[in-house]
Amino acid sequence: xxxxxxxxxxxxxxNAKRTYLVAISTWFAAYGxxxxxxxxxxxxxxxxxxxxxxxxxxSILLPGMLFILLAGAIADRVGxxxxxxxxxxxxALTPFLLIYFLSEGALTYGVVIVYALLMGLxxxxxxxxxxxxxxxxxxxxxxRMVMLTSLCQFGFQIIxxxxxxxxxxxxxxxxxxxxxFILLAGxxxLIAMGDVGKPLADPNKQSTVLKDFWEGATAVxxxxxxxxxxxxxxxxxxxxxxxxxxxxPIVLREVYNGTSADLASLNAVNSLGLVxxxxxxxxxxxxxxxxxxxxxxxxxxxxxxxxxxxVVQKSLFIFFVFLWGVCGGLAMPMSRTIxxxxxxxxxxxxxxxxxxxxxxxxxxxxxxxxxxMADAYGPQLAIVISAGGMALLVAVMAFVxxxxxxxxxxxxx
Numbered sequence: 001x002x003x004x005x006x007x008x009x010x011x012x013x014x015n016a017k018r019t020y021l022v023a024i025s026t027w028f029a030a031y032g033x034x035x036x037x038x039x040x041x042x043x044x045x046x047x048x049x050x051x052x053x054x055x056x057x058x059s060i061l062l063p064g065m066l067f068i069l070l071a072g073a074i075a076d077r078v079g080x081x082x083x084x085x086x087x088x089x090x091x092a093l094t095p096f097l098l099i100y101f102l103s104e105g106a107l108t109y110g111v112v113i114v115y116a117l118l119m120g121l122x123x124x125x126x127x128x129x130x131x132x133x134x135x136x137x138x139x140x141x142x143x144r145m146v147m148l149t150s151l152c153q154f155g156f157q158i159i160x161x162x163x164x165x166x167x168x169x170x171x172x173x174x175x176x177x178x179x180x181f182i183l184l185a186g187x188x189x190l191i192a193m194g195d196v197g198k199p200l201a202d203p204n205k206q207s208t209v210l211k212d213f214w215e216g217a218t219a220v221x222x223x224x225x226x227x228x229x230x231x232x233x234x235x236x237x238x239x240x241x242x243x244x245x246x247x248x249p250i251v252l253r254e255v256y257n258g259t260s261a262d263l264a265s266l267n268a269v270n271s272l273g274l275v276x277x278x279x280x281x282x283x284x285x286x287x288x289x290x291x292x293x294x295x296x297x298x299x300x301x302x303x304x305x306x307x308x309x310x311v312v313q314k315s316l317f318i319f320f321v322f323l324w325g326v327c328g329g330l331a332m333p334m335s336r337t338i339x340x341x342x343x344x345x346x347x348x349x350x351x352x353x354x355x356x357x358x359x360x361x362x363x364x365x366x367x368x369x370x371x372x373m374a375d376a377y378g379p380q381l382a383i384v385i386s387a388g389g390m391a392l393l394v395a396v397m398a399f400v401x402x403x404x405x406x407x408x409x410x411x412x413x
Contacts, residue, residue, distance in 0.1 A: 016136075016193060017138070017145070017148075019190075019192050019193045020133060020134070020137045020149075020193065021148060021152050022186070022189040023084070023088075023130075023186050023189035023193070024130060024152055024153065024186075025156040026156075026182050026185050026186030026189065027088060027126065027130070027183070028152065028153045028154075028160065029157065029159050029160040029163075030160060030179045030182045030183045032156065032158065032159065032161045032163075032164065032267065032271070033161070033164040033178065034160075034164075034179060035161075035164075035245070035267065036160070036161055036164035036165065036167070036263055036264045036267055037164050037172055037175050037176065037179070037260075038056075038057075038060065038112070038115075038116070039057075039245065039249045039263055040164070040167050040168075040172070040263060041107070041112055041172065042056045042109075042112060043250065043252075043253055044249075044253060044258075044259070044260060045107075045172075046107075046112070049375070050246070050374040050375040050379070051371045051375050052109065052371075053249065053250060053371055054242075054246045054367045054368050054369075054370055054371015054372065055113075055367070055368070055371065056109070056113060057116075057246050057363075057367040058363075058364040058368055058371075059113045059116035059120065059364075060117070060120045061120060061241075061360055061361075061363035061367060062117065062120060062364045063117060063120035063121040063123070063124045064127070064357065064360030064361060065357070065360060065362075065364055066124075067121065067125070068125075068127060068128060068353050068356050068357045068360060069213060069217075069353050069354065069357050070213065071083070071124050071125040071127070071128050071129070072128035072132075072213075072216060072350045072351075072352065072353020072354070072356075073213040073216065073350055074125075075128050075129040075132060075353070076346075076347070080129045080130075080132045080136070081133060081190055081194075083125055083129040084126055084129035084130050084190055085187055085190040085191065086125075087125035087126040087129065088122070088126055088183055088186055088187050088190065089183075089184075089187050090118075090121075090125075091119060091122035091123070091126070091183050092183035092184045092186075092187065093180070094118045094122065095115075095176040095179050095180045096176075096180065097111070097114065097115050097118070098111070098112070098176055099173050099176050099177065102172055102173050102176075103173060124360070127352075127353070127356045127360070128350070128352050128353035128356060131336075131340075131348075131352035131353075131356065132352055133193075134340065135340055135345070135348055142337065142340050142341055143286055143287065143290075143333075143341070144282065144285075146340060147278050147281050147282050147333050148282070150274070150278050150329070150332060150333045150336070151275060151278045151279065154271040154274040154275045154278070154329070155275050157267070157271045158268045158271045158275070160179075160182075161264040161265075161267040161268040162264060162268060163175065164260070164264050165261040165263075165264030165265065165268075166260075166261075168259050168261060212350060213350065215347055216351055216353065216354060217354070219344055219347050219351055220351055223342060224401070224402050225291070225342055225402055225403070225406055226338075226339065226342055226343070226354075228291070228397060228401035228402060228403045229294075229335050229338050229355065229358075229403070230355070231393075231397065231401070232294070232298060232335070232393070232397055232403075233335065233355065233358035233359045233362070234358050234359070234362040235362075235389070235390055235393040235394075236390070237358070237360065237362025237363045237365070237366050238362045238365050238366040238386075238389075239302075239366065239369075239386040239387065239390040239393075240301075240305070240366070240390060241359070241363045242367050242369045242371075242386060243305065243366075243370055243382070243386050243387075244270075245366075245367060245370075246366075246370035246371050246374065247309075247370045247373075247374055247379045247380075247382045247383050247386070248263075248266060248379075250379040251379045251380060251383070252266065255312075255379070255380065256314045256317070265318070266318060266321055269318055269321055269322045269325065270321050270322065270324060270328075271325060272322065272325060273321075273325025273326035273327075273328070273329060274325045274326070274328050274329035274332070275329065276326060276329065277325075277328075277329025278329050278333060281329070281330065281333065287334065287337075290337050290338050291334070291338060291402070291404060291405070292403065293330055293334045294330075294331050294334040294335050294338070294403060295394055295397060295403055295404060296330075297327045297330035297331035297334065298327070298390065298394045299394045299395065300327045301324050301327030301328060301331060302388070302391035303391060304320050304323045304324045304327060305324050305383060305386070305387040305390075306383070306384050306387035306388060306391070307320050308320035308321055309380045309381065309382070309383030309384040309387065310380070310384060335355075336355070338406070339351065339355045340352070369386070370382055370386065373385055373386070
């Protein structure tokens with residue numbers, strides 16, 4: 001089962017790109033709002049201890065670990081746009097669960113966990129479908145489209161973070177309502193994409209979801225470059241994501257006595273670093289040594305993150321989080337570019353579901369890791385230990401994987 005090639009998208013290529021970027025912008029603006037409000041509810045409103053903060057953040061990532069590979073196989077069968085649309089609609093309705101309990105003054109830790117699991121399930125089905133659509137609208141310039149997508153992702157996350165920063169002032173109910181409205185607007189953009197991402201029927205092919213899943217797994221396992229990206233992604237999910245979603249909010253609460261505005265500002269500053277790097281990359285054009293750039297950015301990011309855990313001044317902490325974002329602005333597009341360009345076209349949604357799984361699937365482990373380390377040694381030392389683990393892994397990958405030597409040429413796209 002495959003999808004129409006880029007020439008078949010012909011006259012609508014430019015409109016498809018624009019509509020796709022609108023759709024992913026709404027998702028990430030809402031995601032930015034959710035990440036701040038969710039952390040604020042658990043950390044600052046409910047005042048949960050470090051281990052329970054880690055468990056809550058694990059809950060929002062757990063469905064990705066369990067279902068994203070299945071979601072990638074299903075997306076290649078039912079259609080990428082169709083799956084993305086229904087999953088985003090589900091995500092748009094889910095905030096009303098929190099809105100109801102907040103309005104009744106009955107919000108509990110258990111309700112927050114249920115909300116986290118539902119939103120995580122929506123994300124598990126949106127992600128592989130959205131990533132598979134990227135290649136269909138990109139034409140012959142995948143790396144540039146990846147960077148534009150990343151620019152929209154982190155740029156609109158900043159907007160989401162900014163809006164969520166008013167949770168202390170206007171209350172979380174209004175923030176959650178705006179989050180739902182933005183996701184519904186994204187559903188409209190997905191509807192406007194028309195038949196993009198509709199699978200082509202192949203009457204000669206008889207397959208099951210399990211077989212489709214196995215084909216994606218074989219494609220990833222059989223390619224050394226894809227395997228290497230997956231390994232570094234798992235490490236990033238454990239050492240980087242855990243720090244970001246667990247250790248950072250606890251540092252703000254326990255070391256700097258922060259508010260929702262402080263949490264939103266920290267997230268926004270990190271995304272600003274990502275955006276600035278991506279803007280520079282767009283001006284530079286094609287990066288042929290994507291693997292080498294990925295490794296260098298990840299190693300530099302680990303060192304900067306380690307420094308953020310060693311400082312005591314709030315301004316320096318925020319500055320190093322910004323620099324960490326600068327490094328991530330190079331690492332994330334490069335890893336995604338390698339996967340998009342290397343994946344077989346007919347298996348792209350499945351391969352990209354493995355890519356997302358390697359990061360999101362490791363996320364729950366990262367949340368538990370960071371929560372445990374913060375509880376045992378304090379949140380700042382947890383950051384230092386996690387950063388050291390990532391630096392060590394990247395150094396090993398530079399020697400034993402093909403990433404350092406790989407070349408992504410334009411004609412390979």
